[in-house]
Amino acid sequence: MDQLQLAENVEKYLSGQLNDAEKKAFEESRQNSAELDQMVVEYQSFIEQIERYGDVRRFKSNLYDTHQTLQEEGIIKEQKINTTAKIINLWSRYRRVAVVAASIAGITALFISGMITLFSPKTPFNDIEELRRKVSSLERQSSNQRNELNNFKSKIEPGASVKFGGTSFMIDAKGYLATSAHVLKGAKKIYVQNHEGEEFLAEIIESDQTADIAILKITDADFKPSKQLPYGFAKTTTDLSESVYTLGYPKDEIVYNEGYLSSKTGLDGDTLSCQLTISANPGNSGGPVLNKNGEVIGILSARQASANGVVFATKSKNIYKLLQTMKESDTSNVVKIHNTSSIKNINRSSQVKKVQEHVYMVKVVLG
Amino acid sequence: MGITEQEKIAFKAIGNNEKEAIELVYKENYGLIQHFVVYNNGTEDDARDIFQEAMMVLYEKSKQPDFELTCQIKTYLYSVCRRLWLKKLQHARRIEMQIENFDNIVPVEEDLEDHEKLTNQYLIMRTAMGKIGEPCKSLIEAFYVHHKNMQEIAGFFGYTNADNAKNQKYKCLVRLKKLFFAQYKNQ
Numbered sequence: 001m002d003q004l005q006l007a008e009n010v011e012k013y014l015s016g017q018l019n020d021a022e023k024k025a026f027e028e029s030r031q032n033s034a035e036l037d038q039m040v041v042e043y044q045s046f047i048e049q050i051e052r053y054g055d056v057r058r059f060k061s062n063l064y065d066t067h068q069t070l071q072e073e074g075i076i077k078e079q080k081i082n083t084t085a086k087i088i089n090l091w092s093r094y095r096r097v098a099v100v101a102a103s104i105a106g107i108t109a110l111f112i113s114g115m116i117t118l119f120s121p122k123t124p125f126n127d128i129e130e131l132r133r134k135v136s137s138l139e140r141q142s143s144n145q146r147n148e149l150n151n152f153k154s155k156i157e158p159g160a161s162v163k164f165g166g167t168s169f170m171i172d173a174k175g176y177l178a179t180s181a182h183v184l185k186g187a188k189k190i191y192v193q194n195h196e197g198e199e200f201l202a203e204i205i206e207s208d209q210t211a212d213i214a215i216l217k218i219t220d221a222d223f224k225p226s227k228q229l230p231y232g233f234a235k236t237t238t239d240l241s242e243s244v245y246t247l248g249y250p251k252d253e254i255v256y257n258e259g260y261l262s263s264k265t266g267l268d269g270d271t272l273s274c275q276l277t278i279s280a281n282p283g284n285s286g287g288p289v290l291n292k293n294g295e296v297i298g299i300l301s302a303r304q305a306s307a308n309g310v311v312f313a314t315k316s317k318n319i320y321k322l323l324q325t326m327k328e329s330d331t332s333n334v335v336k337i338h339n340t341s342s343i344k345n346i347n348r349s350s351q352v353k354k355v356q357e358h359v360y361m362v363k364v365v366l367g
Numbered sequence: 368m369g370i371t372e373q374e375k376i377a378f379k380a381i382g383n384n385e386k387e388a389i390e391l392v393y394k395e396n397y398g399l400i401q402h403f404v405v406y407n408n409g410t411e412d413d414a415r416d417i418f419q420e421a422m423m424v425l426y427e428k429s430k431q432p433d434f435e436l437t438c439q440i441k442t443y444l445y446s447v448c449r450r451l452w453l454k455k456l457q458h459a460r461r462i463e464m465q466i467e468n469f470d471n472i473v474p475v476e477e478d479l480e481d482h483e484k485l486t487n488q489y490l491i492m493r494t495a496m497g498k499i500g501e502p503c504k505s506l507i508e509a510f511y512v513h514h515k516n517m518q519e520i521a522g523f524f525g526y527t528n529a530d531n532a533k534n535q536k537y538k539c540l541v542r543l544k545k546l547f548f549a550q551y552k553n554q
Binding site: 008046049054055060062064065067070077138340343 | 386390397399401421423485488496498501502508511512513533534537540543544547
């Protein structure tokens with residue numbers, strides 16, 4: 001009897017689908033073989049686990065629905081007594097107004113002092129010039145600040161230059177991201193922003209300039225880790241002509257592009273990277289390159305200025321390597337990545353929908 | 368305080384996942400628990416989480432054949448919530464419990480230990496299910512959770528016959544088992 005048949009018999013036996021004669025025969029062989037007996041017991045407890053999982057899930061969804069309905073009917077009412085929370089709410093609501101008010105007051109004060117210096121007769125001419133410049137530069141700065149406050153997103157002018165922005169993606173749902181090392185050059189502060197526009201503070205924990213990879217960790221307290229990543233990481237290279245796609249932030253909104261693998265090596269035969277034919281723009285740097293199975297095969301790093309559509313990507317096995325060296329040098333950051341993708345058999349647009357949640361814009365504040 | 372026949376029926380029905388019973392118990396007890404949590408440095412979301420976890424414990428107990436509820440559902444839920452919330456407060460090192468407006472408490476420590484074990488198993492299974500990928504996940508769920516027969520499953524997933532579906536299901540089950548026990552033994 002092969003494994004499949006055996007399993008089927010066990011299942012039939014447990015669910016009482018065997019007729020009397022079959023049942024008797026089965027029980028006899030169960031008594032004779034300790035191995036079979038153990039298999040039946042193990043099988044039964046495992047099936048119970050699956051069924052319990054289903055039941056619990058159903059119960060949880062019932063609880064959730066009930067809460068929803070009762071709240072809609074007004075039977076469950078929200079209860080607010082927490083005064084500290086109110087103050088925090090007020091503060092966070094009016095924080096921006098307070099900042100604007102404070103900066104306007106500051107600017108006015110500077111203006112007045114500037115005017116006084118300007119009109120006071122004894123000041124040498126040079127000083128006046130300088131102060132003026134300072135004031136006008138302050139003015140410019142303050143209007144920038146106001147812009148920033150009005151437009152929450154524009155901490156850094158997006159897409160202005162590759163230096164300032166790029167793309168990154170989760171490699172471990174706990175808050176570890178991979179991106180291109182060159183994106184972070186000269187960075188003083190790094191923010192990452194998800195597709196819903198939420199910003200989180202992040203820091204570099206490891207980088208490899210040769211392979212052009214950096215690992216970031218989100219240190220922001222507001223960040224809520226997600227459960228699991230939909231994509232896996234390929235350990236081997238994809239075949240030539242294989243279709244690939246990428247997601248990135250060449251502008252404020254996430255952008256999808258697709259192309260194919262055109263060479264297994266990068267510029268001048270560089271074996272760390274591979275060559276793609278895909279349309280990419282500044283800002284796409286650091287984005288994941290995925291194959292049709294939803295496996296990350298590389299990180300987008302550069303394009304050839306002289307040729308159109310030629311783009312280079314660092315191979316994903318370099319991520320594995322970097323994590324390995326990281327693990328050896330420092331045990332405080334344990335990053336786990338897996339090579340299985342859970343979006344293997346679904347169509348491209350559903351894949352993208354799942355992947356985009358884990359692709360983040362990188363905003364670099366230069367020091 | 369004894370338990371009425373009506374409560375016994377409601378308790379049994381919770382274990383059978385009956386929506387009316389869930390709604391009834393929810394309606395009658397949620398206010399009390401929310402009051403308790405919110406007045407003890409919690410938020411509404413905390414109240415909902417704690418209450419739903421306590422309902423989960425009630426559900427598990429109702430399914431357990433050798434368990435008999437000896438106090439009112441209200442008392443039981445309150446005792447569980449109180450214990451869970453106390454634990455959470457201690458964990459977050461927040462301020463000590465301030466008010467006790469309900470003195471009727473039954474010991475629930477052991478029940479909560481069981482609950483922790485079961486929750487753990489549930490989470491491992493959920494992770495394993497997440498890892499086996501499609502179509503395995505849907506296939507396993509269709510058979511073991513939604514109790515569809517192999518003929519229906521073959522039709523739905525586009526297998527040419529029930530035997531092919533059965534074959535695939537077996538392969539999926541073996542993979543699930545491996546993933547599940549790999550985690551389970553680590554615990």
